[in-house]
Amino acid sequence: MPHIVRCFICLIGLSLFVTPLIANQQNIYVPGDLSEWVPWVLEKHPDQACPFQSNGEYQFCNAPSSLRLTLDDGGGTFELKGHAFKKGWVVLPGDPLHWPQDVLLDGNPVSVGEQQEKPAIWLSAGQYTLNGAFRWGDLPELFYIPGQTALIGLWVNGHPQSRIGRPKSDRIWVGRQASDTSGTDADRLSLSVFRKVTDAVPMEITTLYRIEVAGTQREVQLPAPLLEGFTPTQVYGALPMRLDANGTFLLQVRPGIWEVSVTGRSLESIEKLSAPAFPTNAYWPETEIWVFDARPEMRLVELSGVPSIDPTQVSLPKGWHAMPTYRLSPGSDLIFDVKRRGDPEPEANQMSLARTIWLDFSGKGYTIRDQISGTVSQGWRLDALRSTQVGYVELNGKPQLITRLSEDSPAGVELRHGSIKLSAESRTEKTGRGLAALGWDHPFQSVKATLNLPPGWQVFSVSGVDNIPTSWLQRWTLFDLFLMLVTAVAAARLWGWRWGAMFLVTLTLLWHETGAPQWTWINLIAVIALLRVVGDIRRLRRSLEIYRALTAVALLLLLIPFSVDQIRTSIYPQLERPHQPIQGYAVQSVPQSARPGRAPPEEALLGELASDPAEPAKRGIKSRASALKGYGESFDPQAKLQTGPGLPQWQWNSIQLSWNGPVQPEQMVDIVYLSPAVNSVLNWLRVALSLLLAWHLLRGAIPTKAEKALPVVAAVLLAPLLILSQPRDAMAEYPPVELLTDLEQRLLQPPRCLPGCASIPRARLSVSDQDVLQLRVDIHVSETIGTPLPGRAGHWEPSLFLV
Numbered sequence: 001m002p003h004i005v006r007c008f009i010c011l012i013g014l015s016l017f018v019t020p021l022i023a024n025q026q027n028i029y030v031p032g033d034l035s036e037w038v039p040w041v042l043e044k045h046p047d048q049a050c051p052f053q054s055n056g057e058y059q060f061c062n063a064p065s066s067l068r069l070t071l072d073d074g075g076g077t078f079e080l081k082g083h084a085f086k087k088g089w090v091v092l093p094g095d096p097l098h099w100p101q102d103v104l105l106d107g108n109p110v111s112v113g114e115q116q117e118k119p120a121i122w123l124s125a126g127q128y129t130l131n132g133a134f135r136w137g138d139l140p141e142l143f144y145i146p147g148q149t150a151l152i153g154l155w156v157n158g159h160p161q162s163r164i165g166r167p168k169s170d171r172i173w174v175g176r177q178a179s180d181t182s183g184t185d186a187d188r189l190s191l192s193v194f195r196k197v198t199d200a201v202p203m204e205i206t207t208l209y210r211i212e213v214a215g216t217q218r219e220v221q222l223p224a225p226l227l228e229g230f231t232p233t234q235v236y237g238a239l240p241m242r243l244d245a246n247g248t249f250l251l252q253v254r255p256g257i258w259e260v261s262v263t264g265r266s267l268e269s270i271e272k273l274s275a276p277a278f279p280t281n282a283y284w285p286e287t288e289i290w291v292f293d294a295r296p297e298m299r300l301v302e303l304s305g306v307p308s309i310d311p312t313q314v315s316l317p318k319g320w321h322a323m324p325t326y327r328l329s330p331g332s333d334l335i336f337d338v339k340r341r342g343d344p345e346p347e348a349n350q351m352s353l354a355r356t357i358w359l360d361f362s363g364k365g366y367t368i369r370d371q372i373s374g375t376v377s378q379g380w381r382l383d384a385l386r387s388t389q390v391g392y393v394e395l396n397g398k399p400q401l402i403t404r405l406s407e408d409s410p411a412g413v414e415l416r417h418g419s420i421k422l423s424a425e426s427r428t429e430k431t432g433r434g435l436a437a438l439g440w441d442h443p444f445q446s447v448k449a450t451l452n453l454p455p456g457w458q459v460f461s462v463s464g465v466d467n468i469p470t471s472w473l474q475r476w477t478l479f480d481l482f483l484m485l486v487t488a489v490a491a492a493r494l495w496g497w498r499w500g501a502m503f504l505v506t507l508t509l510l511w512h513e514t515g516a517p518q519w520t521w522i523n524l525i526a527v528i529a530l531l532r533v534v535g536d537i538r539r540l541r542r543s544l545e546i547y548r549a550l551t552a553v554a555l556l557l558l559l560i561p562f563s564v565d566q567i568r569t570s571i572y573p574q575l576e577r578p579h580q581p582i583q584g585y586a587v588q589s590v591p592q593s594a595r596p597g598r599a600p601p602e603e604a605l606l607g608e609l610a611s612d613p614a615e616p617a618k619r620g621i622k623s624r625a626s627a628l629k630g631y632g633e634s635f636d637p638q639a640k641l642q643t644g645p646g647l648p649q650w651q652w653n654s655i656q657l658s659w660n661g662p663v664q665p666e667q668m669v670d671i672v673y674l675s676p677a678v679n680s681v682l683n684w685l686r687v688a689l690s691l692l693l694a695w696h697l698l699r700g701a702i703p704t705k706a707e708k709a710l711p712v713v714a715a716v717l718l719a720p721l722l723i724l725s726q727p728r729d730a731m732a733e734y735p736p737v738e739l740l741t742d743l744e745q746r747l748l749q750p751p752r753c754l755p756g757c758a759s760i761p762r763a764r765l766s767v768s769d770q771d772v773l774q775l776r777v778d779i780h781v782s783e784t785i786g787t788p789l790p791g792r793a794g795h796w797e798p799s800l801f802l803v
Helices: 038-042 478-495 497-510 519-533 538-571 625-631 676-698 710-724 737-747
Strands: 006-009 062-072 075-084 088-091 101-105 113-115 118-123 126-135 142-144 151-156 171-173 188-198 203-214 218-222 231-237 241-243 249-253 256-266 272-274 288-293 299-304 325-328 333-341 350-359 365-375 381-383 389-395 412-414 419-429 434-436 446-453 458-463 653-658 668-674 758-767 772-781
Touching: 038 737, 062 088, 075 088, 088 113, 101 118, 118 126, 203 249, 231 241, 249 256, 389 412, 446 458, 458 653, 478 497, 478 519, 497 676, 519 538, 519 676, 538 676, 668 676
Parallel strands: 006 772, 062 151, 188 288, 350 446
Antiparallel strands: 062 075, 075 126, 088 118, 101 126, 113 118, 142 171, 188 203, 203 256, 218 249, 231 256, 241 249, 272 333, 288 325, 299 333, 350 365, 365 419, 381 412, 389 419, 434 668, 446 653, 458 668, 758 772
């Protein structure tokens, strides 16, 4: 078969990358009463109308099926056809320098917007045909097109281009097209070589080729990418390639800019590396650019033999700019002068801790979830405090065995990773008021915690944290204390010290309660005091009496519903927030059924957890085998791992605890709680004292003849308020939130047939004498799905003008 093959696809609508195939949507039964809720449920999921790819990994909402481009030195035109599965932006051909003009949508003018620096228009769902024009002075080299366009037809200066260079999915070669088709004389290849030397054990070298290709698709042979003594371990790139046993490197190149890399390792100790010397006709550059990835925890070396250069002055691959950079000529040597092996003083571990703590409903203990992240450079073991009962640990997503170094030592886990993400579940029994800030026998650089309280519990005060949370004691301000003391002193001057003390206690209990009258007490005491000193000024006295009566009515209107809420909450603490469900969205724990077999921490096997005994030595760390040898046991890979206590899934009141700096293991948090029983007594006491003070203040504000009717009036006012104050959730609502959530989950389910919704039972491939590859494919589908064509993108391109 000739190396230039023009390809022809007979099935219109099949995409080179993803192909939309229309079939019946999966049937999901929705009861009649819920059918009208389907659009409302799916409103926040607009991608639901978009079909899945055949492997089920992602959805695509726009399928540009064909693009016709007619370009010349002065401008050009385009026609783009496709299908939008939801309303949204559709990208047009062109870029900010070559903006499309006179764009028509199905023959009608449409305005062009900008999305991510590309021209685009807003379309509704359905089929579309877009036409437009371009104007420029010179034909561009690269031309941007909508990504994943299926079929492309290109005419340049009136000539159809059977071979379209497509370096990436969203751009094609245009300016070089005509010149590159004349023959092999226009075939060009430019090569840049970069190497990254990783001073690990064993040493690794990654050789990266940056290749600029023009002309025809062809096969090129490059010299060995690896240095002498290195064995290849990985080959990566977007071009077809083959690394032979003799070291030659074969590439199938096509127009564009490409990067391919080969990684190798050497099992021998390296004292120097030499840049290879290749003949000039092997595409090899005059110099190579090397970077050095030092590992000081393994060994400390000084480099010599070649000059270092500024990494900002060369076009290094992404992520290589922070390393020392060197320019090597053929035959030059990079010499390693070893100053030290290992790291006798490794830097301290850098770890942060995020805790989620649930107080038991009984108040006798805590359930804790710890999330630890950071880097570990020494120690290689994390032990819990003796007060912490660790039940389940995951390290980098894998369950870990909880062990003890001796019968009297605390439980812990072995760490065999420099960078860790650890999740642990544990229990801590409540003893006194103290709670360990960490729960682990290791300092942490940053710590934050969320304390979840069950209904009926409150935090009176907290100490031992840097940022004081909003507990009952910490909510008091100097202004609050000033107002409360002034009110109590005023009441003592008016009615004696007993009533002053009564006001002081009552206001202390009421001041920070939701819905409690605060300023009403002050207003009423102030107007009563003024009435005593106003004298016989009739008009002023009359105004003050009216104001006192209005204030008394306001006090009653505030006090009655407040008393109802206090009594109801004292009996049913869950009604403190009648519209908030206690079932929250807490962090999900690994289900017990999905976890390994259960084994309590005290029965965990002792021994070395690393599967490779030489792993600590590779990292320059002394093995723990000698420390565990005396116990005569080793880790059994088939041992059952602990499953832990499981995590609560409720949320109610939350208290945020945080520290500004490092926290030591011995640091404690002192928390004083108000239990449901104490809060119930306080609620009844607030109601009783409030009613007593209200009766005392209102005696003078109500005429003597009406005092006998006061109980009747109070009962009349109390009855409707008791009815209206009932929680709305007591009334059944349809549909309930749980039913709508279940409906949403059902509607968002991917097709059940994935990844087998499409199959190719038959395909026929033929090559004609005119270098045309013809592919006929039968595809069976059971859902609206996308399926890729046989072959790989870039290896062969469909030609629209042949369809």
